[in-house]
Amino acid sequence: MSKNTGLNAIEIHYLRLSLGLTVEQVAEITKASTDDVLAWETGEQQAPDLAQKKLLDIDDIIEMQVLNTTDGIEELFKKEPKRRLAFVVYPTQALYTQYNPEFLSSLPLTELYNTAAWRIKKECKLVLEVDVSLVALDAEAYKRYRADNGMSESRESRAKWAATQL
Template identity: 80%
Template sequence: MAKTIGLNAIEMQYLRLSLGLSQAQVAELTKQTEADVIAWEAGEAEIPGLAQKTLLDLDDTIEMQVLNTCDGIEELFKKEPKRHLAFVVYPTQALYQQYNPEFLSALPVTELYNTAAWRIKKECKLVLEVDVSLVALDVESYKAFRETNGMGESRDARAKWAATQLK
């Protein structure tokens, strides 16, 4: 016998909001209609188990990224103590896809990546007492930074560029 997850309407709505997704995005990710999502959140229709699982799996993926990233930051700070970091976030889906193809299978939309960055920011502040600033990627500024510093495209280069935006 299959175990049901059993999210109610308000839990489903808050899960969606905690992921930073619109009703239309939930519909797309769960392969349902936006009207279905609206009905679930209003308590007018049963939420399919697969839709619940899809969103809960995304939430779990984000939480794993938060834990792994915070563990990595903690290790880094044992060698090189800092109290402030910058994380790049992506203002559009096109930029996210261009710079993060490796995350598209786990976090298929920008909002999920940016939600992970927000949660990392909060976790770092609470647990590690490290301030994290979220910096929206400005492509022209980033390209100029890379050219000036003789860098290629990489996550490390984006992180270094983001750090320069804090000054």
């Protein structure tokens, strides 16, 4: 199953940047050292196939989220035309982990989730002509909003809170 993806140093570097990750975060995800990651990006070492596959798999997961989300938005707008949406993004790893335990196996870092949100924003603007605003979760304001409106914790409640922030 070891298929050589054949990414060169420039491709590894720009894949990392397109995912919005630091060298340290790539090292954490790939179980390598920061020196290894830097060597991959300068061409001093070839990135191991497993590391390349892990990063490409994350990129694929993000692209699938973009596709699925934009398809869902397009369907929603057939029933209820809107031109503005708000997506919650997470300013810290702790908030991301608290509110998104279901994504931790596929997108372990908040930066990856926020990268997906950014790509969704761009896709919605280009393809659907919908303006998406990324709203950083303010946990205390969100908790007050839920309490004031008798809501339980859910992705839908976060989306409704985010819409009030526009």
